[in-house]
Amino acid sequence: MHMNNCSAQRFTADPPQIRTGGYCRKCDQEHWLGPGNTVPHCRSLMHHLARRQTINLFSTGLEESVALETAPLFGPARGKMFGVMECLAPDGTTVIVHAFSGQYNGLWLVDGWAPPLFEVDEFLAMTVDTEKQIKQIGRQIDQCQPHSFDWLALRQERRHISRTLMGDIQSLYMLHNFRGEKATIHEAFFGTNGIPTGTGDCCAPKLLNFAAQRKLHPLGISEFFWGRENKSGGQRHTVFSSSCAEKCQPILGFMLCGLDTSGNNGKKGDNA
Ligand SMILES: [Zn+2]
Numbered sequence: 001m002h003m004n005n006c007s008a009q010r011f012t013a014d015p016p017q018i019r020t021g022g023y024c025r026k027c028d029q030e031h032w033l034g035p036g037n038t039v040p041h042c043r044s045l046m047h048h049l050a051r052r053q054t055i056n057l058f059s060t061g062l063e064e065s066v067a068l069e070t071a072p073l074f075g076p077a078r079g080k081m082f083g084v085m086e087c088l089a090p091d092g093t094t095v096i097v098h099a100f101s102g103q104y105n106g107l108w109l110v111d112g113w114a115p116p117l118f119e120v121d122e123f124l125a126m127t128v129d130t131e132k133q134i135k136q137i138g139r140q141i142d143q144c145q146p147h148s149f150d151w152l153a154l155r156q157e158r159r160h161i162s163r164t165l166m167g168d169i170q171s172l173y174m175l176h177n178f179r180g181e182k183a184t185i186h187e188a189f190f191g192t193n194g195i196p197t198g199t200g201d202c203c204a205p206k207l208l209n210f211a212a213q214r215k216l217h218p219l220g221i222s223e224f225f226w227g228r229e230n231k232s233g234g235q236r237h238t239v240f241s242s243s244c245a246e247k248c249q250p251i252l253g254f255m256l257c258g259l260d261t262s263g264n265n266g267k268k269g270d271n272a
């Protein structure tokens with residue numbers, strides 16, 4: 001096998017055993033979902049991204065088409081996680097759902113992709129003014145003598161406002177599970193080290209929330225990275241990974257609760 005001879009049509013070898021889940025307090029056990037049949041769907045998405053250079057999944061243009069181009073993922077902004085979920089709908093049909101992590105080029109909502117865990121209007125109403133205020137303080141800081149009293153005081157004020165905003169933003173997220181329950185991140189999060197910024201913004205929480213709210217039964221989830229490797233080098237182009245330990249696993253135990261995951265960990269027929 002010639003590892004240095006990858007053609008554009010060949011992406012990574014079979015993913016290692018990837019899984020999505022975490023510990024559930026209510027059941028005092030872990031809930032996990034395997035990739036099921038999603039890996040080929042991820043490969044199709046990779047081919048689409050490679051060929052079309054856009055996250056627009058449709059053959060027609062979308063309004064924000066320039067913002068949907070993938071070029072920035074290979075520049076200073078670096079790459080991003082993408083996720084695919086396969087579900088069974090109540091009528092027995094199979095549904096494929098796509099998600100990108102966080103915002104895409106400043107957009108929370110893009111047609112064809114799972115939405116975030118909050119109402120975007122509420123998010124914007126909450127953040128617009130405060131972000132202006134934070135920028136304004138930033139400009140004042142730039143005009144101060146570094147390490148002067150005013151400089152230190154303004155920096156402290158900015159940090160306080162940012163932290164308060166972060167807590168307010170986290171309170172907008174509503175997590176749904178397969179018992180028909182919902183919870184805030186604070187209620188659902190299992191851990192003692194505080195809730196990291198961006199918790200709930202990864203692909204798996206978006207996908208599971210989408211399914212739980214629509215009575216879809218997830219059969220599998222896979223996530224892969226697309227673009228220039230991240231700063232730590234921990235995420236590389238086309239490489240699959242399991243749900244992250246710091247942000248996702250502490251909430252996915254709650255989010256997967258109530259879903260019967262036996263027999264859909266990619267080993268079809270085990271329960272026959
Ligand atoms: Zn994550």
Ligand SMILES: [Zn+2]
Pocket residue numbers: 024025026027028031253256257258
């Ligand atoms: Zn549970």
